[in-house]
Amino acid sequence: MLIGAHVSPAGGLEQAVLRGRERGCRAIQIFNQSPRRWRPTAHSEEDFARFVQARADSEIEAVLIHAVYLLNCASEDPEIADKSLAALTHSLRVGDAIGAHAVVLHPGSAKTGAVQPAITRAGAVIAEALAESEHCPLHLENTAGAGGTLGRSFEELAQIVDAAGAHARLGLCLDSCHLLASGFEVRRPDALRNVLDRCVSLVGVGRLGSLHLNDSQSPLGSNRDRHANLGQGELGREGCATFLSEPRFDGLPCVLETPGENRQGPDRRAIELAETLREEGRRARQPLSAARRRG
Ligand SMILES: [Zn+2]
Numbered sequence: 001m002l003i004g005a006h007v008s009p010a011g012g013l014e015q016a017v018l019r020g021r022e023r024g025c026r027a028i029q030i031f032n033q034s035p036r037r038w039r040p041t042a043h044s045e046e047d048f049a050r051f052v053q054a055r056a057d058s059e060i061e062a063v064l065i066h067a068v069y070l071l072n073c074a075s076e077d078p079e080i081a082d083k084s085l086a087a088l089t090h091s092l093r094v095g096d097a098i099g100a101h102a103v104v105l106h107p108g109s110a111k112t113g114a115v116q117p118a119i120t121r122a123g124a125v126i127a128e129a130l131a132e133s134e135h136c137p138l139h140l141e142n143t144a145g146a147g148g149t150l151g152r153s154f155e156e157l158a159q160i161v162d163a164a165g166a167h168a169r170l171g172l173c174l175d176s177c178h179l180l181a182s183g184f185e186v187r188r189p190d191a192l193r194n195v196l197d198r199c200v201s202l203v204g205v206g207r208l209g210s211l212h213l214n215d216s217q218s219p220l221g222s223n224r225d226r227h228a229n230l231g232q233g234e235l236g237r238e239g240c241a242t243f244l245s246e247p248r249f250d251g252l253p254c255v256l257e258t259p260g261e262n263r264q265g266p267d268r269r270a271i272e273l274a275e276t277l278r279e280e281g282r283r284a285r286q287p288l289s290a291a292r293r294r295g
């Protein structure tokens with residue numbers, strides 16, 4: 001598992017690599033533009049080249065780009081749908097240019113309308129953005145299930161994948177906080193195993209693409225998306241350790257989007273804590289007999 005953090009690219013894309021290195025990250029996630037504005041940041045070829053070089057000189061093996069929050073690929077409003085298509089296509093092209101592991105996308109919202117047509121609309125926009133970019137994968141993130149947000153269940157995520165033509169570049173980004181908030185018990189290995197069995201039976205194990213590890217301020221099934229620092233929320237140390245040590249997550253990038261001790265986002269200690277919890281989780285999974293044999 002490539003553990004890392006969401007970091008800012010303020011001051012230039014390659015600054016995100018430096019921030020990742022400071023924190024001991026093996027994966028980073030960035031916004032490719034201001035997350036609350038439509039206007040894309042204009043990056044030059046030189047910006048991309050500097051980023052690629054900085055990353056090649058670092059321990060960072062995977063870069064995720066989080067698409068901006070304003071996007072709603074499922075919007076009924078043609079203007080919002082067009083802007084969403086343009087912004088998503090732009091993110092994927094930045095991903096192409098910097099060799100990103102994936103663009104992570106909240107699949108959209110039906111708002112107060114019907115869910116099935118919203119899924120169809122989202123699928124069409126996603127398919128078009130993929131057609132207008134080269135090779136960067138696109139990971140649909142499961143949501144906490146607030147309001148009309150799409151992607152609260154694996155059934156919905158699978159339907160969106162299908163509505164986008166089951167494109168080979170589509171995968172999932174599973175967020176631990178969103179899973180719990182949308183009603184999935186994932187805090188013990190057997191419970192998480194059952195949840196993932198359901199997930200891969202619907203979308204295929206090959207589509208498990210990336211992870212967000214966040215503890216949750218809100219309880220199981222609350223449908224509220226409020227991140228907590230690791231071990232300080234409803235997942236707790238055990239829930240975080242379970243997520244971090246899940247065998248099917250081996251090798252995937254796993255980024256923290258936690259508030260941080262000083263509301264500055266995850267710092268080096270948060271990454272170290274995640275590494276420690278991963279070890280705790282792995283030890284807890286070893287059968288008793290193996291532990292006894294080791295003495
Ligand atoms: Zn997200």
Ligand SMILES: [Zn+2]
Pocket residue numbers: 175177178225226227
């Ligand atoms: Zn969240």
